[in-house]
Amino acid sequence: MYRIFALTLLVLAGSLPAQAAPDGARLYARNCAACHGENGGGGLGVPLSLPSFQATVSNDYLHKTIRLGRPGRVMPTSALPDADIDAIVRHIRSWNKAPAPQFSATPVKGNAGRGRVLYAERCVACHGADGEGGKGTGVTFSRPRDLPIMAPALNNPGFLAAASDSMIKKTLMNGREGTPMVSFLKQGLKEKDIDDIVSFIRSFEKSPRSMHAGVLETEQAVLTMDSPYDLKTTIENVKQAASSNNFIFIREQPLNHGLTPTGQEDPHQHIIYFCNFSMLNAALATDPRVGLFLPCRITVVEQNGKVKMMTVNPKRLSKIFNNAELNTLCDEMTKHYLAIMEEAAI
Numbered sequence: 001m002y003r004i005f006a007l008t009l010l011v012l013a014g015s016l017p018a019q020a021a022p023d024g025a026r027l028y029a030r031n032c033a034a035c036h037g038e039n040g041g042g043g044l045g046v047p048l049s050l051p052s053f054q055a056t057v058s059n060d061y062l063h064k065t066i067r068l069g070r071p072g073r074v075m076p077t078s079a080l081p082d083a084d085i086d087a088i089v090r091h092i093r094s095w096n097k098a099p100a101p102q103f104s105a106t107p108v109k110g111n112a113g114r115g116r117v118l119y120a121e122r123c124v125a126c127h128g129a130d131g132e133g134g135k136g137t138g139v140t141f142s143r144p145r146d147l148p149i150m151a152p153a154l155n156n157p158g159f160l161a162a163a164s165d166s167m168i169k170k171t172l173m174n175g176r177e178g179t180p181m182v183s184f185l186k187q188g189l190k191e192k193d194i195d196d197i198v199s200f201i202r203s204f205e206k207s208p209r210s211m212h213a214g215v216l217e218t219e220q221a222v223l224t225m226d227s228p229y230d231l232k233t234t235i236e237n238v239k240q241a242a243s244s245n246n247f248i249f250i251r252e253q254p255l256n257h258g259l260t261p262t263g264q265e266d267p268h269q270h271i272i273y274f275c276n277f278s279m280l281n282a283a284l285a286t287d288p289r290v291g292l293f294l295p296c297r298i299t300v301v302e303q304n305g306k307v308k309m310m311t312v313n314p315k316r317l318s319k320i321f322n323n324a325e326l327n328t329l330c331d332e333m334t335k336h337y338l339a340i341m342e343e344a345a346i
Contacts, residue, residue: 021083021087027087028088031080032045046152047178049092049095049096050176051096054092057167058100058167060103061163063089065158065162070153070158071157071158073156074287101167103164106166108165112199115203118193119200122184122189127153127154130204131201132153151180155204165198165202172184222311224308225309226307227309231302235272237343238300238340243274245336247276247340253270254271269300274297275296280294290326296337314330
């Protein structure tokens with residue numbers, strides 16, 4: 001009987017359809033192409049198909065970079081399953097026939113103090129005095145057009161966690177043809193000099209500057225406030241409060257407008273749109289993805305005889321978009337939202 005049962009299980013298992021392997025090309029197009037180019041030619045992001053890049057990064061580095069991102073910069077973290085990330089890495093490797101390099105995890109032993117001096121002489125112009133990356137480094141969506149590639153922030157915790165010492169060393173030794181990154185060996189440095197620079201770069205891990213200075217404490221996703229007034233009065237109060245806070249009223253409509261036939265919208269849920277164009281321009285110049293949440297809006301809902309105002313918490317944008325430059329704008333916008341709702345509830 002047991003043999004018959006076991007045989008039945010084997011037959012059933014064999015009849016189940018095999019799970020399709022993740023499609024790396026499709027995953028790359030969906031998650032990476034906007035910044036790195038459809039065929040890895042680069043743009044805002046690093047040109048991943050560049051032979052000199054592929055020759056100096058390991059698959060482990062690519063996987064960790066996708067997973068960890070670059071806190072405080074445009075490159076976001078990823079919650080994709082490991083199998084999907086591995087599929088993206090394989091797709092990236094398909095642009096280059098050379099085998100992926102592998103690097104030792106053994107730390108490079110050098111003199112960080114001497115490396116600091118060499119770093120100041122050789123690296124500061126592109127990577128910044130504190131490894132912050134200098135100008136045009138991916139903090140925003142713009143960079144000087146005379147830079148063919150954006151110099152990475154060497155003090156970034158995502159970079160330091162993804163890159164081994166030996167990988168950094170090989171990059172310094174060989175350079176990256178097609179980018180401003182030159183070979184330090186060809187520039188006359190000795191291997192010991194390069195070890196010293198690597199040790200100094202690794203010392204950024206122990207510096208507060210290596211952490212994303214703008215990382216916010218956990219913020220609630222939605223700002224909410226009760227209104228002592230009825231729905232209609234609260235809506236009018238929000239409009240007036242927005243105006244007194246230098247925002248221009250755009251429109252007001254039922255929350256499910258366009259989702260249901262005209263005349264059948266929910267009368268107990270309304271959304272009010274308004275805008276401060278100066279703040280709008282500043283936000284879009286900092287990170288165009290903010291447009292997904294614009295114009296500004298507050299939703300007013302009546303439920304069980306109580307009226308509540310609510311809106312997305314702008315401070316969460318910094319976490320969602322992984323862009324430290326948004327912090328100041330998000331803080332300011334959060335204050336405006338709270339001021340508008342508080343004034344509407346007076």
